[in-house]
Amino acid sequence: MTSAVSFQHVSRHFGPVRAVDDVVLDIAPGEFFAMLGPSGSGKTTCLRLIAGFEQPTSGHIEIFGETAEGLPPYRRNVNTVFQDYALFPHMNILDNVAYGLMVKGVARQARQTKALEALDLVELKGFEARRPSQLSGGQRQRVALARALVNEPKVLLLDEPLGALDLKLREQMQVELKTLQRNLGITFVFVTHDQSEALSMADRVAIFNNGKIIQVGAPKDIYERPRTRFVADFVGSSNVLPPDFMQRTGGPGKWVSLRPEKITITARGMTPGSHAVEATVTSVHYQGAVTRVNAEAAGQAIAVSAPSSFGAVNIGDTVTLQWPADAFHAMEDEA
Amino acid sequence: MTDTAAGTVHDRRGGLLRRISDTLFRRPHLLLTLLIAPPLLWLGIVYLGSLLALLAQSFFSIDEFSGMVKREFTLSTYAELLNLANVDVILRSLVMAVAVTLAAALIAFPIAYYAARYARGRWKAFFYLAVMLPLWSSYLVRVYAWKLILAKEGIITWLADKLYLTWALDAILAIPVIGGPSLSISYIGTFLVFLYVWLPYMILPTQAALERVPANLLEASADLGAVPRQTFWTVIFPLALPGLIAGSIFTFSLTLGDYIIPQIVGTSTYFLGQAVYTLQGTAGNIPLAAAFTVVPIVIMGIYLSIAKRMGAFDAL
Numbered sequence: 001m002t003s004a005v006s007f008q009h010v011s012r013h014f015g016p017v018r019a020v021d022d023v024v025l026d027i028a029p030g031e032f033f034a035m036l037g038p039s040g041s042g043k044t045t046c047l048r049l050i051a052g053f054e055q056p057t058s059g060h061i062e063i064f065g066e067t068a069e070g071l072p073p074y075r076r077n078v079n080t081v082f083q084d085y086a087l088f089p090h091m092n093i094l095d096n097v098a099y100g101l102m103v104k105g106v107a108r109q110a111r112q113t114k115a116l117e118a119l120d121l122v123e124l125k126g127f128e129a130r131r132p133s134q135l136s137g138g139q140r141q142r143v144a145l146a147r148a149l150v151n152e153p154k155v156l157l158l159d160e161p162l163g164a165l166d167l168k169l170r171e172q173m174q175v176e177l178k179t180l181q182r183n184l185g186i187t188f189v190f191v192t193h194d195q196s197e198a199l200s201m202a203d204r205v206a207i208f209n210n211g212k213i214i215q216v217g218a219p220k221d222i223y224e225r226p227r228t229r230f231v232a233d234f235v236g237s238s239n240v241l242p243p244d245f246m247q248r249t250g251g252p253g254k255w256v257s258l259r260p261e262k263i264t265i266t267a268r269g270m271t272p273g274s275h276a277v278e279a280t281v282t283s284v285h286y287q288g289a290v291t292r293v294n295a296e297a298a299g300q301a302i303a304v305s306a307p308s309s310f311g312a313v314n315i316g317d318t319v320t321l322q323w324p325a326d327a328f329h330a331m332e333d334e335a
Numbered sequence: 336m337t338d339t340a341a342g343t344v345h346d347r348r349g350g351l352l353r354r355i356s357d358t359l360f361r362r363p364h365l366l367l368t369l370l371i372a373p374p375l376l377w378l379g380i381v382y383l384g385s386l387l388a389l390l391a392q393s394f395f396s397i398d399e400f401s402g403m404v405k406r407e408f409t410l411s412t413y414a415e416l417l418n419l420a421n422v423d424v425i426l427r428s429l430v431m432a433v434a435v436t437l438a439a440a441l442i443a444f445p446i447a448y449y450a451a452r453y454a455r456g457r458w459k460a461f462f463y464l465a466v467m468l469p470l471w472s473s474y475l476v477r478v479y480a481w482k483l484i485l486a487k488e489g490i491i492t493w494l495a496d497k498l499y500l501t502w503a504l505d506a507i508l509a510i511p512v513i514g515g516p517s518l519s520i521s522y523i524g525t526f527l528v529f530l531y532v533w534l535p536y537m538i539l540p541t542q543a544a545l546e547r548v549p550a551n552l553l554e555a556s557a558d559l560g561a562v563p564r565q566t567f568w569t570v571i572f573p574l575a576l577p578g579l580i581a582g583s584i585f586t587f588s589l590t591l592g593d594y595i596i597p598q599i600v601g602t603s604t605y606f607l608g609q610a611v612y613t614l615q616g617t618a619g620n621i622p623l624a625a626a627f628t629v630v631p632i633v634i635m636g637i638y639l640s641i642a643k644r645m646g647a648f649d650a651l
Contacts, residue, residue: 051554051558052557052558053554053557053558072557073554073557073558074557074558074559074560074561074562078558079558079559080554080555080558082551082554082555084551086549086551086552086554086555087555088552088555088556088570089574090573090574099556099559099561099569100559100560102569103556103559103560103561103562103565103569104560147559148558148559151559151560
């Protein structure tokens with residue numbers, strides 16, 4: 001099957017900076033694909049390479065089997081939802097949404113009908129005559145979405161689209177975006193630096209660092225089997241433990257990722273044995289359903305995420321930390 | 336817990352300046368009033384007041400025998416304004432102002448666009464310097480310099496001769512009405528000098544407007560399928576229009592009112608500014624001079640209301 005988007009050894013350099021460095025990537029049609037990484041990791045540049053705002057320094061890009069490099073953005077059947085929405089301030093909402101159809105020469109009546117349908121899809125009917133400045137952040141976000149979707153793109157690119165929204169609205173939009181994508185069947189490529197957003201929405205996630213893709217996989221794979229220390233640390237703050245520490249607790253002589261929620265905490269008195277260690281509590285953070293306990297064991301900081309019902313633990317307490325034999329994941333790469 | 340003695344939490348230092356600061360903090364409108372009262376008085380009394388006094392003069396008339404101003408309300412001065420010679424002056428000024436404004440907009444836009452979009456650091460400084468530098472030298476000196484450039488013995492004639500283009504220059508000078516014996520005594524010459532002198536006033540507001548157009552709007556437009564030409568007319572131009580209008584207000588009204596350039600470079604026919612200058616000076620006909628000054632005010636009023644109706648300020 002042809003990939004929706006295919007990167008073949010693509011690089012994009014800005015002078016000495018390798019923003020995108022030899023990236024190989026295949027995104028399947030109809031997939032919800034997330035690009036996750038810290039800022040400056042190259043994920044946004046990858047998105048801009050697909051949109052056509054950037055051209056690769058070297059390598060080959062295909063969109064549904066057709067060569068994309070050298071093609072200007074206006075020739076690509078790909079649309080973008082911009083981070084700050086980039087709505088046209090001098091046009092009303094209807095004209096903003098109908099813009100793509102207008103420049104393609106669709107008759108006024110037809111494009112207004114389609115634009116109204118798109119506004120209906122994002123639940124913004126009745127806002128046609130307003131200006132972008134009269135809408136809230138969440139509403140602008142929906143307009144940007146409608147403006148892109150009305151063109152029926154082959155691939156929809158979303159550049160941190162929820163970054164400017166508050167938490168509640170962001171969670172609501174995550175659900176709506178996911179539903180929308182499933183119903184429309186359009187390939188979504190979603191750039192974010194928020195790991196929980198990527199894990200909860202995407203079919204597959206690519207982890208970026210320093211212009212390279214470190215790991216690609218389903219959210220569960222990435223979370224449970226991080227390939228490198230970077231991935232383990234970036235995706236859902238894990239305990240990254242060194243080989244010597246692991247050997248002392250009966251583990252492998254390798255760097256290991258141990259998720260905070262897999263560790264159980266028990267009061268002093270239990271004998272530390274295999275897969276257990278005695279530790280001193282350094283701080284306690286109540287977070288509602290769970291309580292985060294930071295502890296130190298033989299000079300190694302370990303974070304524990306325990307249900308808040310487990311009982312009181314105070315700073316300075318000596319406790320025993322335990323985990324099942326299969327709880328940790330040994331990483332193949334130390335980088 | 337340590338007990339805090341009463342009166343040691345807040346800063347309780349006295350002094351006149353602190354007392355004033357406290358008062359202004361509690362009454363923010365007082366500060367605003369103090370700040371804008373002087374400029375408001377200046378605008379209201381010195382500027383608008385004297386303008387109104389001048390306009391009031393236009394409703395008086397001049398006694399034909401004594402040459403004294405008759406302080407009685409009459410519209411006869413405005414009737415005089417409509418005689419053929421005076422209408423001729425108004426039309427000539429209007430056509431010149433429109434031509435200068437359009438040409439300035441055409442030349443200014445690419446320069447402003449480059450400066451706003453592409454020029455960075457050193458080049459941006461160079462741009463500002465290049466645009467502003469002419470404004471630092473005397474306007475009279477620059478106009479006289481242009482007289483020399485455009486004169487029959489000037490460098491344009493010399494250059495045309497060296498490039499074997501004398502025939503082209505002669506052809507241009509042979510154009511009826513706007514041509515003449517040499518560039519320095521033709522409407523073309525007046526136009527060129529007006530254009531040169533007022534161009535910075537068009538470039539700077541246009542550049543400021545273009546600078547405020549976010550780059551991602553251009554990307555969004557291309558992303559939605561607009562070719563660069565469409566992006567220009569549907570996004571860049573409408574957003575730059577308030578700047579162009581602001582610039583055109585300068586070029587238009589400055590051209591309408593100027594009385595020095597047409598006196599130095601051009602034919603001896605009158606423009607509005609010269610008419611006013613002569614009428615209030617040697618002719619001593621203050622009422623008619625005042626009536627003439629009403630003309631550019633009315634023209635600008637009409638121009639701005641048309642611009643507003645066309646949506647030129649929607650992007651503000």
